[in-house]
Amino acid sequence: MNEIKNKVVLIVGLGMIGGSIARGLKKANPERRIIACDTDAQALQQAVDEGVVSHSGELAALCPLADIIILAVPPLTVCELLPEVLKSMAPSALITDVASVKSHIFTSSQQFSEEALANFVPAHPIAGSEQSGYSASVEDLFDQRNVILTPHAGNSTDSVAIINALWRELGANVLGMTRTRHDEVLAATSHLPHLLAYAIVDVLVKQEQSEDIFRYAAGGFADFSRLASSDAKMWSDIFVANSAAVEKMLDDYIQSLLDFKKAIQNKEHGKLEESFGAAKQTRENFISQHFKPKKQEEMTSNQLSFSVQPGGQVAGTIRVAGDKSISHRSIILASIANGITRVTGFLEGEDALNTVAAFREMGVTIVGPENGELTIYGVGKNGLQAPRRPLYMGNSGTAMRLLAGLLAAQSFDSELTGDESLMERPMNRVAQPLRSMGARIDTGDSGTPPLTIRGSKLKGITYEMPIASAQVKSCLLLAGLYAEGETKLLEPAPCRDHTERMLQGFGYEVVVDAQEGACCGRRRRRFTGNSD
Numbered sequence: 320m321n322e323i324k325n326k327v328v329l330i331v332g333l334g335m336i337g338g339s340i341a342r343g344l345k346k347a348n349p350e351r352r353i354i355a356c357d358t359d360a361q362a363l364q365q366a367v368d369e370g371v372v373s374h375s376g377e378l379a380a381l382c383p384l385a386d387i388i389i390l391a392v393p394p395l396t397v398c399e400l401l402p403e404v405l406k407s408m409a410p411s412a413l414i415t416d417v418a419s420v421k422s423h424i425f426t427s428s429q430q431f432s433e434e435a436l437a438n439f440v441p442a443h444p445i446a447g448s449e450q451s452g453y454s455a456s457v458e459d460l461f462d463q464r465n466v467i468l469t470p471h472a473g474n475s476t477d478s479v480a481i482i483n484a485l486w487r488e489l490g491a492n493v494l495g496m497t498r499t500r501h502d503e504v505l506a507a508t509s510h511l512p513h514l515l516a517y518a519i520v521d522v523l524v525k526q527e528q529s530e531d532i533f534r535y536a537a538g539g540f541a542d543f544s545r546l547a548s549s550d551a552k553m554w555s556d557i558f559v560a561n562s563a564a565v566e567k568m569l570d571d572y573i574q575s576l577l578d579f580k581k582a583i584q585n586k587e588h589g590k591l592e593e594s595f596g597a598a599k600q601t602r603e604n605f606i607s608q609h610f611k612p613k614k615q616e617e618m619t620s621n622q623l624s625f626s627v628q629p630g631g632q633v634a635g636t637i638r639v640a641g642d643k644s645i646s647h648r649s650i651i652l653a654s655i656a657n658g659i660t661r662v663t664g665f666l667e668g669e670d671a672l673n674t675v676a677a678f679r680e681m682g683v684t685i686v687g688p689e690n691g692e693l694t695i696y697g698v699g700k701n702g703l704q705a706p707r708r709p710l711y712m713g714n715s716g717t718a719m720r721l722l723a724g725l726l727a728a729q730s731f732d733s734e735l736t737g738d739e740s741l742m743e744r745p746m747n748r749v750a751q752p753l754r755s756m757g758a759r760i761d762t763g764d765s766g767t768p769p770l771t772i773r774g775s776k777l778k779g780i781t782y783e784m785p786i787a788s789a790q791v792k793s794c795l796l797l798a799g800l801y802a803e804g805e806t807k808l809l810e811p812a813p814c815r816d817h818t819e820r821m822l823q824g825f826g827y828e829v830v831v832d833a834q835e836g837a838c839c840g841r842r843r844r845r846f847t848g849n850s851d
Contacts, residue, residue: 323484324348329385331378331400333357333366334550336417336447337391338456341371343489346458354381362453382407387485390416393556398424401431401439414439415482419505420560421469421498433473440482441469441498443505444491449548462490468684469498470696476658479684479696487682487704494679495686495694506564511572513554514565516546641666641691644789645817647718649693650674651725651797652825654683656697665691670715677710677722678703700800705731709769712737717790719768720749721818724794726772727758728801735770742768749794752782756798756806779804787811793818800827 328344330337333355341353355372357363366372375381382388382404390397390404397418404414414436421441424431446464448455466486470479483493496504523532558565582590641664651674653660665671667688675685675693682704687693698704712719712735719735723746726733736742747766754760759773779802784791787810796818799806819829 323387323481323488325351326386326481327352327354327384328485329353329381329388330355330372330391331357331388331404332391332396333359333362333372333453333456334391335451335453335455336444336460337389338362338366338371338453339446339458339460340389340391340417340489341366342456342458343461344485345371347488354384356381357453359453365453378403379407382412383409385409385412387481388412388414390414390418392416392418393553394418394420394423394560395556398431401436405435408438412438413478413481415442415485417442417444418557418560419443419509420502420557422502423560425471425498433471435473436471437473437475438478440474440478441471442482442486443467443469443501444486445509446491449545451550451553459490461486464491465494466491467494467496467501468686469496469501470684470686470694471498474696476696476698480682480698480702483682483684483696484704490707492679493682493684495684495696497686497689500689502561502564506561506568510557510561510565511568513546513549514558514569515572516544517554520544520547643668643671644717644815645821646671647674647715647721648793648817648821650678650685650695651721652821653693653695653697654678654681654685655700655703655725655800656695656825657699658697660695660697662693662695663691665693667691670713670718673711673713673715674718674722677706677712677718680706680708680710701730703729703731705729706733709734709736712741714738714741716741716744719744719770720746720790720794721797723749723760723770723772724753724797725800727753727756727760727775727798728777730774732771732773734772735768737768744768746770748788748791752780752791752795753777753798755782756780756795756802758798777802779806781807781809783809784811787814789815789817796822796829 328341328351330341330353333341334357337355337357341355344351344353352373353371355363355366355375356378357375363372363375367375378400385408388404388408390400392400397416401414401424408414416439418441421443424436424441425433444461444464444466446460446466468479468483468486486493523529526532579591579594582594643666646662646666646668647670649660649662649665650671653662665688672688675688679685682702683698684696685693686695710722710733712722714737719737719741722735726735737744742763745766746762746768750758750760750762750766750770756777756779757775758777759775761771763769777798779799782795792808792810792814795806795808800822816831819831822829
């Protein structure tokens with residue numbers, strides 16, 4: 320994103336995270352000016368000597384010089400520094416952080432409101448190690464690692480987009496969460512494991528003959544206790560700042576330990592084996608899904624037969640699941656809208672989540688989904704960024720065909736791929752009319768994915784659809800958003816009109832003329848592209 324290319328970045332705290340940010344930004348743009356402050360004068364001097372930092376100084380003196388201020392300090396220190404930063408910084412500057420706790424900044428005990436922190440976009444990179452200090456920093460620490468943004472009501476879409484672009488420049492995958500959900504998730508997946516590592520070392524060191532215990536400890540103990548080598552000050556801050564969420568997880572963990580203790584006391588071999596087996600399978604699934612390359616697997620379904628006998632009664636309240644087709648379209652249209660869109664009733668299925676992931680890869684900050692709710696920080700019609708890897712659509716023909724229309728009109732190149740089943744689906748039904756609009760799209764030999772799309776300028780066309788297809792119609796309407804002139808579609812029979820309705824809801828003019836061609840049952844959709 321060009322708007323961050325020449326911005327001056329101030330990094331407050333040149334430890335392992337702050338130093339890695341500095342190194343990564345310098346590698347991405349050697350001309351970028353990076354300034355820094357830290358209580359460790361030796362680290363500052365090393366960074367200056369290496370050419371990573373242009374100069375260092377006191378916080379109050381450096382803040383007015385910066386366009387982006389990154390607080391790479393522990394959670395409680397973020398709160399301590401914010402008043403001085405807010406007082407000293409330029410009015411247009413943005414602030415972000417790297418702390419793994421967020422809610423405490425906005426609690427009633429603090430002096431900060433969302434309005435006062437309009438230029439503060441909280442962030443948390445899920446990266447690091449037990450090592451600390453500038454000497455442990457590396458330029459590629461965030462490459463292919465997740466960074467969570469927790470924007471709040473005071474943030475503008477522009478400020479969120481700039482912080483998103485900064486982390487994207489470091490190679491990170493940018494996700495979004497509410498700050499409450501973030502703190503709950505991190506309490507379970509990061510904070511509790513660190514606490515357990517500290518606790519097991521503490522327990523063993525207090526045992527009689529602890530020297531012998533450590534002398535004969537195997538690699539398993541070294542692996543498990545590795546986290547206890549982490550920075551003590553930082554983790555003390557984390558547990559104080561996120562005490563409520565950690566306490567809840569700790570209660571659950573203690574209850575689990577008590578259950579295991581009882582099973583061991585009673586020599587319940589079967590129960591232990593079942594629990595360990597379930598945990599083993601869960602971990603293997605986690606590693607396979609999140610730490611191995613995404614496989615293109617064919618989706619399979621086993622047929623099941625159910626028999627229901629009359630009798631009894633059911634009472635209660637149910638919530639109807641969201642619609643998959645509308646869920647896809649809500650992500651697409653909200654991402655290219657100006658402003659913030661809030662979606663409820665989103666279907667949290669694999670296909671729709673792949674669409675969320677695709678737009679995150681193109682630089683859109685999407686918070687959620689949480690209980691079917693999403694907040695999407697639109698980047699505007701021309702704000703999508705070039706994806707750094709093929710966009711994986713899983714098994715969704717809808718998503719692939721709709722995105723083909725959108726991506727055909729962008730200024731960058733892209734590739735759409737999917738699982739084994741999707742890779743056999745026909746795509747010429749959208750590729751051919753898009754080519755007549757000026758799109759450059761290559762398919763496989765049989766007109767199947769992957770779709771290789773080179774950014775092009777499109778022109779409006781009149782297209783008579785051979786069959787009624789909501790996917791083809793939606794694809795061409797999305798392309799028509801960007802095309803020069805008017806795009807007209809003639810459909811032989813009515814088909815689902817989600818896209819037309821949602822385009823109108825987002826402020827675009829879509830004219831439906833049911834009379835034209837009425838003798839043969841055609842309906843005309845007339846759409847003028849290049850509108851704001």
